[in-house]
Amino acid sequence: MKKLHVNVSVNKNEQEFLCNPEDTLLDVLRNDLQLTGTKEGCSTGDCGACSIILDKKLVCSCLVLAAEVDGSEIDTIEGMANGNKLHPLQKKFLEHAALQCGICTPGILVAAKALLEKNLNPTEQEVRYWLAGNLCRCTGYDKIVRAVMDAAFEMRNENGSNYT
Amino acid sequence: MVKVKIWGSLKNFADGNDYISVSGSNFKQVLDDISLKYPGLKPQINRGVSLAINGKIYRESWFIPIDEDSEVVLMPYMQGG
């Protein structure tokens, strides 16, 4: 079968790739574009490890067909830090020991960033419900929730618009 | 002689006793003498055993010394998660 040609912006870089109609965006990100920071935990949209931002919307990249994203803007974990300056969420995840094995961390960071772009002053409950689609089996979520709240606090105090 | 407590399901292979007396002054000698005196315990020893010596569990150390008055308990070989 003939491959499909797709143009896309990934982490603000123009990219193009060829894919089969059945390839998922996750497959292409990981295998063709070598962006392996986005993880595959289930391929059914249940675990959130493959969370990315597609045209400013938080999605599971395992549920998006690669052929659908022509002309789209995609942000992945690899684009979260500004050069070697970590995003406050990344920094706070380290300070709060909010990761153990770290496999869910990219997806959770991307999802948390999407939350803080909508709401820089979330309650604990809002954080917990927003992140309910991102499974973590190591931490029990306690330190993750604290890290997100603390990052939001810091971003509010340092003028959040710098980071959005 | 060293007094070794064995676990319940091994009793049938040691004349119904909770404790057996064997000779030896380290882990290996004690286990060897158990196999010699109680051949019925050999299958379990081959499957793997640990020895608790004065409350500390040793899984393998052949040359850990054992005194006559040490508390020695035979236990299954432990592996976990």
Place this chain on the structure above:
Amino acid sequence: MDQITPKPVKQFKVIGTRPLRPDGIEKVTGKAIYGADLSAPNMLFGLMLRINEPHALIESIDISIAEKLPGVKSIITFKDFIKINPDNKYNETLENCIANEKVLYDGHAVAAVAAINLNIAKKALKSINVKFKKLPFVINIEDAMNKNAPLVAKGKKNENIPDGFSDNVVQYCSFGHGNLEQGFNESDKVIKRTFKTPSVHQGYIEPHACLASMSDDGKADLWCCTQGHYNVRSICSNIFKIDNSQLKVTASEIGGGFGGKTTVFIEPIALALSQKSGRPVKIVMSREEVFKATGPTVSSLVDVKIGMKKNGKISAAKAIIRYEGGAFPNETYELGAQSAFAAYDLKFVKTEAYNVLTNRPAQAAYRAPGAPQSIYAVESVIDELCQYFNHDPLYVRILNAADKGTKSSYGPTFEDIGLKATLEAAKVHSHYTTPLKDNQGRGVACGFWFNFGGNTCVSLNINFDGTVGIVEGNPDIGGSRSSISQIAAEELGISLEKVKTIIADTNSLGHNDVTDGSRVTFSVGLATIKAAKAAKKELCKRAAKLWGIDEEAVIWKDGYAYPAGANAGIQDPLSLEDIAKVSSQTGGPIAGHYEVNAEGAGVSFGVHLVDVETDLETGHTKILRYTVFQDAGKAIHPSYVEGQMQGGSVQGIGWALNEEYIYNNEGKLQNPGFLDYRIPVSSDLPMIDPVILEIPNPGHPYGVRGVGETSIVPPLAAINNAVSRATNIRFTELPLSPPRVLKAILNNL
């Protein structure tokens, strides 16, 4: 987040602090390389063909069409392995990876394909023709033990099995001491109950993945996510009858394991496919494969009988434990039997345990394997007795708690243990006296784990610039590289920034046992201390040379070499960096190393307090508050100790409330995905408050005990007790999912 240290212990500078983890930036930026993240030039993609039948006799596997498909480079079945090493001592492990004569559970693999891409590999799987004859199967413990049960496997039965069971009952043990009858006669109340827990999966988010390259002469490279790459090497080199030295296994970053990555599932398959095709082969499991063919833990059926006196003293205790761990024998039943009553000082106690084969996937270790199930039953009956006598459940536990000098229910006499201190800490915590509202209940339970030592190697290299590189061989599953660096910095008296710890491949360091049994901080930490001591000795020797005095006249203190006393002369102290910088001129590079089979791990106890609210209309239970008290011996990095306590608790909460393997009448697993196998999500939970106690382990220079496993033990009973108190209904089966709880509420109206 409290930390309770009852008596003053050794003062530390780096240990007990909370530095950022060394592998942190890679992990928050997506750079860290996990099992599925590595590719090799000219790599093939491997897939496995699995049969969705619980029990079947394989009659033939026809690969003739599949192997002719363009792009298919190798296909293997069990037959390819038989030729290699008929005496392979890991044959059961291999048979769990790929079926031999019979399919033993739903999802058992029978063949594997390597092709130039996944689409072709998928097509090839479809064109393999497997002929099989369905056999009668058995899924549940009771059915499998029954004399007339279908037999899962022949010839697996040990010599000591009591009469009256089917040959699926393959292992038996009993522990305990004292005359039970006398104990029960002395009781004022005896309660006997039967408890059930389901199979649950470890649920690591990273599916198993590996990349293998093996040539015809038996030289091989294997990259995989594992808790123990040396164990992978032992198993695979035995299966392929090759030398240990010729198989280099490198552990990737690991995305969770919890015991489930202590063995192999795909590694021998990828090696075989690679050898046959002459190209590297990568296999990544799907989530469905992970659920169907790896893990889970044993399911259980446990009778507990406990007698208590009016004053709350336990007079006798007995448990009959039956574990089912799938189609292969395992040792988990022994651990369940030994740990059941470990928390109590009992004169009359007995546990018996049976291991039963069923047509389910082979169990794998899961955090404190065997302990949560038996302790769930014990702690539930103790709670019911407390309610019967109207005793405070912590009072009763303190009254009966095992202590230093207690002859444990599994044999040995305890040394210093932290159970009483942990119980007392729970009793005075504000959580325990906070008032509850209607439909709310508070549950208490104790937990226990042995903790292991084991084979460990550490090499510590002092670089010319005064920094230190540590090489260890245990995959870092929860922050251990940080703890090991801290221990080295503490011991050498240098700042943490100067130290970096890496995990070596199997050719770069001697054998290391699996990252299991909560052994790493204890054993690798111990070896790191000894390696650092060896390096310090050499540092002192160099300082002695520089000063022209005797080696014995130099001591090491806080990162500096000093003359030992006035007789040694007056010299400015030399720092580690000072000595390292001239080490090339004083005899060459400086290093220390240590290799040991570490023994003397200290047992650990925990106590959990939980408040729940159960909705009487839906049966749904919400966790309102959760506090974990645990003896860590010594917390090297308290944040990661807390993380272990919180993470284990939440896995236990999932086990108690939602998680279970569900089989249909045809013996097929109905919920092999995270949608229907529901692990806890963030919105299910409150904060999990950890309280670390530090009762030093006498078997470790810093007092370290393992902390990884104990925390999954108490939640099952703590939540069962809380829900039972909230609803006034005694529950005896997990999970306490809304349908089960609602049914009980409706039956009770």
